[in-house]
Amino acid sequence: MTDLKAAVVGCGDVSAVHLQAIADLPGARLAAVCDTDSDRLEAATTAHNVPGFPDHISLLDTIRPDVVHIATPHNTHASIAADCLQRGVNVIVEKPLAHTLEEGLRLVEAAKASRAKIAVCFQNRYNATAQAMHKLIHSGELGAVVGASATVMWHRNADYYTSRPWRGSWEGGGGGLMMNQAIHTVDLLQWLVGDVVSLTGNSSTRVLGETIAVEDTAEFLAEHANGARSIFYASLANSVNAPITLDIVTEKAALCLRRDLTVTYGDGRVEVTPERERHPENEAPTxxxxxxxxxxxxxxxxxxxxxxxxxxxxIDPDEAFKSLAIVKELYRQSYPTQLKAVS
Structure with a gap:
């Protein structure tokens, strides 16, 4: 890898992580930034001393980057990524894959037709604990997965949504809590336990109804292809951002994720994988x-x-489509009169 030109499209909150990662990568350099908001664009160009563009097409045509990082509102992910792929430009796009199933499928097809590579940011699969869980479960030494449960108990207030109105709308975000926060844990659940073949559930708005049109609370029960069953609960009505929980029971052990991973074997042995043990670089602030x-x-x-x-x-569009489909099936059951908006 030598002198790969990178560009960041979308200079909002999460772009800070992408910009820092590019700066830390030997052989990569930031060549341009893009944002439709003139104030954010000016701040980014000044901070990073690179050209700025108000639209991604002009950036692609002028800079011809090797990699584009997409950190924009959900409803633009698929269209921007597809434009990059059609030009042979590699893509890293924030989750979710897209704001609708139709747009998600569009990006799946665009990726198959392109010579370029694309990643979707389900970065929690790289966490030491998630890696350890996946290795243990798929090694076969724990026997078959019997069942699982997961929770996301976080807090968001009205200011979070009023500062970025797209987050609270079906048109901009494609949904609320499940698309913007809990989809990471949905992804881990299906990656670790197995493909979801059916689910029943409900989503609703409990505390933020005066501010958002989307859900802030949701739950579902899922049946997996391997016969396991999982239950899931998430809410933004909690008073704090609590650690996610993920429990998986197998024939020979119980795996309990609470930041650290604790594995309790049937013979009484207990093993703990610390949250950051395998990746000491995560100790550095980003x-x-x-x-x-x-x-x-x-x-x-x-x-x-x-x-x-x-x-x-x-973690390509085919893989990322799995969590999108789970969330959209939950919405289909919860909002039958809004199918067009949430599909």
């Missing part, structure tokens, strides 16, 4: 927020290392 997860930098570094590999990146 300018990001803790609830974004620990491992944005690890995903980005891995993606750049694989650019010359002809195989698709392992």
């Amino acid at each position: 300018g990001g927020r803790a609830y974004w997860g620990l491992s944005h930098e690890l995903l980005i570094k891995d993606f750049y290392a694989r650019i010359g590999d002809p195989a698709p990146f392992w």
